[in-house]
Amino acid sequence: MNGVWNRILKIDLTEKKTGIQAVPDPVYEYFLGGEGLAAWVLWKECPRGVTAFDPANRLTLAAGPMQGIRQSGASKWAVGGISPSIQMNAGSAITHAFGIEMKQAGIDAVVIHGRAEKPVYLVIDDDRVRVKDASRLWGLDAYEAQDAIQEKEGEAFEVITTGQAGERLVRYANLQTAKKSFAGRCGFGAVMGSKLLKGVAVRGTQKCAIHDPAGNDALNKAINRRLAEVDASKPEEFRISWLGTAMATALFAPQGNLPIKNYSRGTFPEGVAKLGGRPYVETLNAKPWPCKYCVIKCHNKCEVKSGPYAYRGKGPEYESFAMMGFNLMIDDQAAVAYAGELANRYSLDTISLGGVLAWAFECYEKGILTREDTYGLELTWGNAPALVEMTRRIGERAPGLGYLLGEGCKIASERIGQGSEDWAVQMKGQEIAAHNWRAQYISALNYCTGVASGPNHERGNSQHIWVGHRYLPEWGIDHVENEERWSWDKAAERNAKFHDYCNVINSAVHCKFQEFAGYTLTDLLQTINTCTGLGWTQDDLQRCGDRITNLQKLLNLRYGWKREDDFRYPKRFLEPVSDGVAAGRIPVGLEQAIVDYYRYRGWDDEGRPTPQKLRELGLETIPG
Amino acid sequence: MKITINGRPEEVAPGTRLRNLVDRLEERVRRDPMIIALIAKTGKSQMLYILNGTVVPAAEIDRIELQEGDDVRYVHPFFGG
Ligand code: SF4
Numbered sequence: 174m175n176g177v178w179n180r181i182l183k184i185d186l187t188e189k190k191t192g193i194q195a196v197p198d199p200v201y202e203y204f205l206g207g208e209g210l211a212a213w214v215l216w217k218e219c220p221r222g223v224t225a226f227d228p229a230n231r232l233t234l235a236a237g238p239m240q241g242i243r244q245s246g247a248s249k250w251a252v253g254g255i256s257p258s259i260q261m262n263a264g265s266a267i268t269h270a271f272g273i274e275m276k277q278a279g280i281d282a283v284v285i286h287g288r289a290e291k292p293v294y295l296v297i298d299d300d301r302v303r304v305k306d307a308s309r310l311w312g313l314d315a316y317e318a319q320d321a322i323q324e325k326e327g328e329a330f331e332v333i334t335t336g337q338a339g340e341r342l343v344r345y346a347n348l349q350t351a352k353k354s355f356a357g358r359c360g361f362g363a364v365m366g367s368k369l370l371k372g373v374a375v376r377g378t379q380k381c382a383i384h385d386p387a388g389n390d391a392l393n394k395a396i397n398r399r400l401a402e403v404d405a406s407k408p409e410e411f412r413i414s415w416l417g418t419a420m421a422t423a424l425f426a427p428q429g430n431l432p433i434k435n436y437s438r439g440t441f442p443e444g445v446a447k448l449g450g451r452p453y454v455e456t457l458n459a460k461p462w463p464c465k466y467c468v469i470k471c472h473n474k475c476e477v478k479s480g481p482y483a484y485r486g487k488g489p490e491y492e493s494f495a496m497m498g499f500n501l502m503i504d505d506q507a508a509v510a511y512a513g514e515l516a517n518r519y520s521l522d523t524i525s526l527g528g529v530l531a532w533a534f535e536c537y538e539k540g541i542l543t544r545e546d547t548y549g550l551e552l553t554w555g556n557a558p559a560l561v562e563m564t565r566r567i568g569e570r571a572p573g574l575g576y577l578l579g580e581g582c583k584i585a586s587e588r589i590g591q592g593s594e595d596w597a598v599q600m601k602g603q604e605i606a607a608h609n610w611r612a613q614y615i616s617a618l619n620y621c622t623g624v625a626s627g628p629n630h631e632r633g634n635s636q637h638i639w640v641g642h643r644y645l646p647e648w649g650i651d652h653v654e655n656e657e658r659w660s661w662d663k664a665a666e667r668n669a670k671f672h673d674y675c676n677v678i679n680s681a682v683h684c685k686f687q688e689f690a691g692y693t694l695t696d697l698l699q700t701i702n703t704c705t706g707l708g709w710t711q712d713d714l715q716r717c718g719d720r721i722t723n724l725q726k727l728l729n730l731r732y733g734w735k736r737e738d739d740f741r742y743p744k745r746f747l748e749p750v751s752d753g754v755a756a757g758r759i760p761v762g763l764e765q766a767i768v769d770y771y772r773y774r775g776w777d778d779e780g781r782p783t784p785q786k787l788r789e790l791g792l793e794t795i796p797g
Numbered sequence: 798m799k800i801t802i803n804g805r806p807e808e809v810a811p812g813t814r815l816r817n818l819v820d821r822l823e824e825r826v827r828r829d830p831m832i833i834a835l836i837a838k839t840g841k842s843q844m845l846y847i848l849n850g851t852v853v854p855a856a857e858i859d860r861i862e863l864q865e866g867d868d869v870r871y872v873h874p875f876f877g878g
Pocket residue numbers: 245246247248249268269462463464467468469470471472684685686687
């Protein structure tokens with residue numbers, strides 16, 4: 174198969190050994206690359222009983238067939254392993270140029286296991302691999318560590334690092350690259366920390382052959398031109414290249430999709446007026462900061478020039494300012510952006526951070542936490558300085574509440590008790606991202622049944638059918654009526670197709686945000702075919718997604734998933750809100766919808782793939 | 798004659814104009830509250846129509862007669878699906 178090297182780099186930090194492993198074509202034909210390849214690595218190498226911080230856990234950094242082509246969105250790559258938050262297999266997507274550089278180093282993936290004796294970082298310079306002392310980098314934040322590595326190795330290296338939260342095993346610590354992109358969810362920064370791995374630098378000069386270079390080049394040019402044209406033709410308030418994901422406030426507020434006051438309210442007009450949209454651009458002096466080859470340009474570089482929240486760097490994404498702003502009732506855009514910058518430097522996932530803080534704020538409101546617990550801070554709704562200070566305390570894992578909140582709100586609420594589990598808006602140990610389940614019931618189904626990264630908004634983003642008017646017409650999901658957002662009719666099918674779609678995107682690997690400008694499944698299929706020569710149809714593509722979903726489910730089962738886990742969803746979503754368009758709506762019927770989903774997938778009522786389903790997908794034995 | 802609409806083959810009568818297709822699609826999307834709000838604000842649905850990979854300016858829609866093999870896409874002004 175073209176578009177891949179059939180080689181992965183294996184690194185054992187315990188034994189200080191490195192080596193190349195050949196990977197046969199059928200593995201790619203089954204799972205493509207990226208997250209599919211990372212899942213395959215776990216299947217082959219991580220037996221039942223291996224946990225996230227176990228040296229035997231495999232941290233996989235994986236490219237796919239699309240890395241190396243000049244298409245908008247083809248800078249994405251994937252991280253996979255066993256997650257410390259959900260305690261199962263997980264994947265996370267990240268972008269900019271590290272994945273491209275890794276591919277140019279002549280490998281499809283780096284698989285890291287073991288635990289170093291002392292802090293280290295890795296340098297991969299084409300075929301030459303070195304494990305280097307990182308003792309002096311330990312304790313630096315993620316951006317400082319990147320600067321230090323590039324100063325030593327050279328600016329030409331693309332680098333990933335984790336900050337203090339990763340070192341200190343905050344369960345939702347992330348890893349970053351280029352000070353702008355993050356493998357945010359599921360705690361892979363903490364997996365790096367558990368291995369005493371501070372960073373990885375990669376540089377490559379090799380070109381991976383693709384099947385049809387001329388066809389691919391023409392396709393890339395046509396797609397890039399069309400995506401830019403679509404974005405430029407949109408009304409200003411929905412234009413990604415101007416606002417990035419800060420456009421989502423204008424889109425989600427009228428649909429009742431925002432997370433407000435720990436998901437207990439339906440509206441927050443002061444916040445809607447100040448967070449996102451034009452105020453975002455003006456307050457933060459936001460300018461587009463695209464990843465390599467991207468014409469959509471969702472990332473922003475920001476500068477707040479004065480005041481207590483002055484900073485220069487990445488602007489918060491929608492999920493960040495929604496979870497730390499709307500969810501805490503903080504309407505100060507600069508404060509939220511500044512807290513986001515701190516979180517990024519410590520390597521705290523901003524979705525989980527907003528979720529755990531909302532839980533703590535509610536504990537404070539109810540008198541379960543007091544100033545004695547909170548370092549004297551008033552954890553009151555809307556208190557921006559408290560957000561900033563608590564971000565520091567969690568990043569540093571300060572003794573007491575800061576440490577506890579680093580465990581996530583599931584563990585924190587179990588320790589604190591007093592009924593606080595009821596407002597811990599999490600599932601399977603991971604905080605829920607910034608989409609209100611009451612606004613479209615399919616969100617609930619998506620989170621409950623996710624297998625790729627537990628409950629995750631981007632591993633089966635079926636909520637986009639309504640909140641973004643995103644369809645998959647080539648797979649039979651086209652126009653829907655607005656009222657269907659509160660119906661379970663066809664929810665199983667739609668949810669399954671979106672899970673499979675996310676899996677092929679994250680395995681190809683491509684940036685899902687290209688869909689904001691109308692990237693299509695036809696674009697994806699043609700690109701995969703010109704890269705690989707597989708000659709697939711849309712049915713083949715869908716089957717590939719289905720296969721990856723089933724492999725992930727088998728891994729869930731291996732690492733201890735039980736049926737009841739899918740039914741233990743946050744109680745908060747069963748309490749109706751009294752304001753906004755979703756007032757009075759709660760996802761009644763979710764239990765049956767979950768079972769219907771299992772059946773649609775060809776799983777038994779326990780949520781396990783049947784032998785017949787595995788046979789259909791050729792998964793009785795896993796290749797390689 | 799055969800054309801493709803959002804990636805799926807459809808049969809339309811020879812001589813069909815892009816306007817006919819647009820009217821059909823607009824009728825459906827105009828029930829959507831987000832589109833209704835956009836029309837109230839800007840006077841139009843802001844739906845984008847793409848013919849053979851190029852966005853068709855609103856003023857051009859009336860002039861175009863569809864041809865065998867044409868590829869038509871329509872994109873909502875939000876995320877773009
Ligand atoms: S849309 Fe955003 S995340 Fe995706 S490649 Fe472009 S700038 Fe990067």
